[in-house]
Amino acid sequence: MESHKRMLRILDLFEEHNEGWSAEQLHAVLGYSRSTLYRYLKMLTDSGLLTSLPGIGYALGPRIIELDYRIRTGDPLIRAAKPLMQELVKEFPGTALLCRLYRDKVLCVHQESGSDAFQSNFERGCIRPLSRGAASLIILANLPAHRLLRLQRDNAEEFAKAGLGADLAAVRTGLKKYRQRGWAETHGQVTPGGTGIAAALFDGGNEVHGSLILTTASDGLSEERIRTIAQRVTFYARIISNSLGSTRHKG
Numbered sequence: 001m002e003s004h005k006r007m008l009r010i011l012d013l014f015e016e017h018n019e020g021w022s023a024e025q026l027h028a029v030l031g032y033s034r035s036t037l038y039r040y041l042k043m044l045t046d047s048g049l050l051t052s053l054p055g056i057g058y059a060l061g062p063r064i065i066e067l068d069y070r071i072r073t074g075d076p077l078i079r080a081a082k083p084l085m086q087e088l089v090k091e092f093p094g095t096a097l098l099c100r101l102y103r104d105k106v107l108c109v110h111q112e113s114g115s116d117a118f119q120s121n122f123e124r125g126c127i128r129p130l131s132r133g134a135a136s137l138i139i140l141a142n143l144p145a146h147r148l149l150r151l152q153r154d155n156a157e158e159f160a161k162a163g164l165g166a167d168l169a170a171v172r173t174g175l176k177k178y179r180q181r182g183w184a185e186t187h188g189q190v191t192p193g194g195t196g197i198a199a200a201l202f203d204g205g206n207e208v209h210g211s212l213i214l215t216t217a218s219d220g221l222s223e224e225r226i227r228t229i230a231q232r233v234t235f236y237a238r239i240i241s242n243s244l245g246s247t248r249h250k251g
Helices: 003-016 023-030 034-046 062-074 076-091 134-140 145-154 156-161 168-181 223-250
Strands: 050-053 057-060 095-102 105-113 127-129 184-187 194-202 208-217
Touching: 003 023, 003 034, 003 057, 023 034, 023 057, 034 050, 062 076, 076 095, 076 105, 076 208, 076 223, 095 134, 105 134, 105 208, 127 134, 134 168, 134 184, 134 194, 134 208, 145 156, 145 168, 194 223, 208 223
Parallel strands: none
Antiparallel strands: 050 057, 095 105, 095 208, 105 127, 184 194, 194 208
């Protein structure tokens, strides 16, 4: 493994463990020599990506917070989507979520809430698999065939358990309806008592980039109401996608 990948593997461990890591724990998990491990830790702490705290060990550092602010204020996707998400939750009570496709998973990068009466369990910074939830399924339905093939092969048991199908043909058949109508709908798969309605976001090259979703309470939600929400979500998703395409061409 290249040196930089070995060093970045240290940061990956913080995705799996919310608390601090001691040098001994990192040594046991990673198996690096102590000299190599301490060299990497020094580089990461000097850059601010990690910090060392007495009695806790190594934790994510202040540079992460700085970069998070830069993303929230400068990310073209968030800038394009934020005002539309605010309009969405004004019209329909619930939580609007903006998601990115990230490492074969779905990452929530922004959220807007229109009411305290209903909140989604899928919050900014949370990662979910591609097999469950409307935000994930609409992305999965629009992935290139070769990528869907690899995902189904590598996650066959997970896909089957999620009800997507026992083989690739069944998965494709189940996802086809989402791709054709342009939106996905699930009930209670992420937030108990909640319905998620999502549409895909595409970049300037027409590759699926993420999704826009509204999560609202399932109680009293009619099929007509679901279709009305879906029309609005897909309309806003097209506007955001067009904005991403324009940004790319300007670059």
